[in-house]
Amino acid sequence: MTARNPQARRPTIYDVAKLAGVSPSLVSLVLQNPDRVSEKRREAVRAAIAELGYRPSRAATTLASSRTKSIGLVIDDYRNLWFVDLLRGMESALTEHGYHVTLADSRPGENRIKEAADGLLAMHVDGLVIAAEPGGTVLTGTGVPTVVAGWRNGVPPNVDLITNDDDGGGALAADHLLGLGHTRIGHLSGSGGAAAHRRAGFDGRVRQAGAGLWIAGEEGGTSEEDGYASACWLLDHYPETTAIFAANDTMALGAFGAIKARGLAVPADISVIGYDNSTLAKSRYLELTSVDNRSDLVGVDVAKALLERIQDPTKGPKRELIKPSLVVRGTTARPSA
Template identity: 60%
Template sequence: MATTASKSRRPTISDVARRAGVSTSLVSLVLQGSPLVREPKRAAVDAAIKELGYRPSRAAATLAGGRTKTVGLIIDDYRNLWFVELLQGLQSELDKHGYHVTVLDSKAGDAPGNGAIDQLLSMRVDGIVVAMDPRDSMLEATWAPTVVAGWRDRIPEGADLIANDDSAGGRLAAGHLLELGHTRIGHLTGSGGAATHRRAGFLLRCAEAGLPVRLWGEGHGTSEEDGYQAACALMDHFPDTTAIFAANDIMAVGALAALRERGLQAPRDVSVLGYDNSPLAMSRYLDLSSVDAKSGDVGAGAAQALLARMEDPARTLLRTLIPPALAPRGTTAPLGARAGHRRRASQGPRPRPAHDL
């Protein structure tokens, strides 16, 4: 009778081999999915794995196969939910090849030996996806294949780029608000490659229509607080604004808060349009109109590019732009369609009503 693994310890590959009546090297081949193993032997190993509850050691797999089957994803703000669909798209493709994703927030530090890139390299990840504007320490080429997800100001040396066409998305946003009849439009922007491209497309489309844009936030951040502050300044200077386009959904949420404090509602008084079509925008409570950045498709494309780069490090650099789409919801409406007795924004904030979004 085959020797069984002790219930007091974790079963090993040797236990599986003894139970299946094969060598440990053959068990390794089964775990690697090798086509060289005959079906009866594979079935015996699979049965032993199931019976013993064996879980392969990833460290051992690294030593045996030279890969950790891990990909690192670097973001810059867990609070901005645009990366959720990016992660889902990334993982959906990597799952097919047995890869896991480790997510790191770049704010963990950027000093040598402590930055996100260094942390991932110390973990011996097989590849890196950068979903933020890279810092200086990220711009040098590394031994790990790298893909940049989303438009960025700078691209690390040797990295592929898979991004939403943010310039086209900015044009979509402007076109949507213009079609609704708005001519006094404000844009809340910020720093970074994505905001830059969205701003450029938006301004170009408005210029083609002969309309000036009330621009606020250039050179600043793109957080909810940044959106709030930019919207406050915009409405203080231009209280007759009837539509606001924010560089992302979380900035749009900040704009909604600024409008509410001034006794204004979207879309009754001011239409508000975000960008990314994040889970935040899709929530039934906010019902935020947005431009869909197709983050899931960007994530899937980034995974495919990374896998291809792993197999062929010398392949031609890839630059792929994915078309955006409009996702209109309840915070944009035709000018005057839901007009009520508008309180002038210049009168300042009023006490917040219970349901004023």
Template identity: 75%
Template sequence: MNNPGPRNSPPTRRPTLYDVATQAGVSPSLVSLFLKDPGRISKKRRDAVQQAISELGYRPSRAATTLASSRTKSIGLVIDDYRNLWFVDLLRGMESVLSDLGYQVMLADSRPGENRIKEATDGLLAMHVDALVLAAEPSEAMLSGTWVPTVVAGWRNGIPEGADLITNDDDNGGSMAANHLLELGHVRIGHLSGSDGASAHRRAGFLRAVETAGVDPVVSKSTGTSEEDGYAAAVWLLDHHPDTTAVFAANDTMALGAFAALKARGLSVPDDVSVIGYDNSPLAKSRYLDLTSIDNRSDLVGVDAAHRLLARIEDPALLPERKLIEPALVLRGTTSIP
């Protein structure tokens, strides 16, 4: 037998389809048929091929599959920052639909900056992904559209031509956060905002709710949305408005920065200042932070994005759609009466 190496020692090369055929005592064409449609092979031969695959540790080549097909069975996902964990549920939702269909998600981190976003997207397109999900601010060059089906996940300052938009209703979510704090009795409320599209919608909803209630809010200048940005914005807020009793952060990562700023002032959460975040990310769910947050239902955004891309792959003539998903308030231990 032409085994790739002794069974009890590390293999000297990657096992091939021909090695599987030799090990199983069948033809290479039958192994190929097994990989495409195992139901067309007798149980005896199917079991023999499966046993050979397991023993050899054989993995089919995606590159070879691509050469035989116009599709790579891969979806590109561009995110804005690995440090902001909101995308975890988005990715989980996508994979819950795509994995069983043999698709894999290829992740690229763009970080802030137009060139980085374009580089990340171009890198995925160079790998011939079948479709794209943009969970980051598109660059100016990308607004003319891409040649693959594209879904924008979450509000952005610009939507590429021909792309679908599937997003949480951030305007309503911002109002939810404000109304929760108002119902608790807070009237000295500060908002830590960002400069991206989602932050703009959350800020608009927040302002609408507090102004309707006759409360004068304080909004930090629009910056980035990292933990460091949250810390700086909270420091500014506490310096200029020390009577603040509640803080609404544009996302959970910024809320973490606010925690640090409050701790540096000797203030406790929620006894001195209530804090509410947005995204209901793994940070918010941790028992240590126990952060009240607006759930942007990233999992459902991911599920719907995957279904929409599959539909666009099958029928490229479909017109782009926009869909809003309702957010939800998740109460934890960081908000209380003033």
């Protein structure tokens, strides 16, 4: 019987230092702040790392410095496609600075969101992004730079807020439907801050034009099932509706189900507009008209605001609105009658 060779041990920072002919502290400096090391020594260390297949220990790096190079992101519903572009935008801006994003998903509710934030803080993240309804205590005493992404209820004035201009986006949706000649319009909304701003922009513009408007779901959620239930209520109570604006693309998908269940078609009988311009809206099967709120740019600017605050915690609070646009596809048309 032949004995199995023991697994080779992982190379350490000391092995890299010995091969490169430098001190372990200089290897650590190359890994954390390479600009402070001469090019010749940087290349020697990097060549040794490549030859040995060395992978830095994040735990060791954390112990050696005061930062984990980790940013915590709290969301309240992973099914909401808005978060996909937000995360993509954040990562595009953070990666080049050596940061990674740790995601925590929580169901709506102040306690759940606080638990998610506390879990990230326990991991010693360098900064925190709240993309959920924070409630009264989540944003107090986090101890790290914190930025809120998207409209949320009850955000203190001393906290950075980077968000879409959802009032303007709601107005864009209203202008499009009114321009097509719709005067009997429904809106599927929700209870969150973003939904409230989209509703306000839409409501103001429709009522200013003197058109009929019916709103469903103001106190509910914004999932596909919520969209289906609200659209069912709307069409059962106001069957004369010729157009529906949904607070997000996922709710719009639920509206499609409610419309189909009543033997109606989009857009021949009812036009539908979503919000977020998500991958769902871009699907060749749906071709959903949608407001593009540029959540990717929100993510980029959230990351930049957080990096600025990490560098200078004394900076004044930042408030920024990202301008939306309307992407017209095949789910909106002039009313048939």
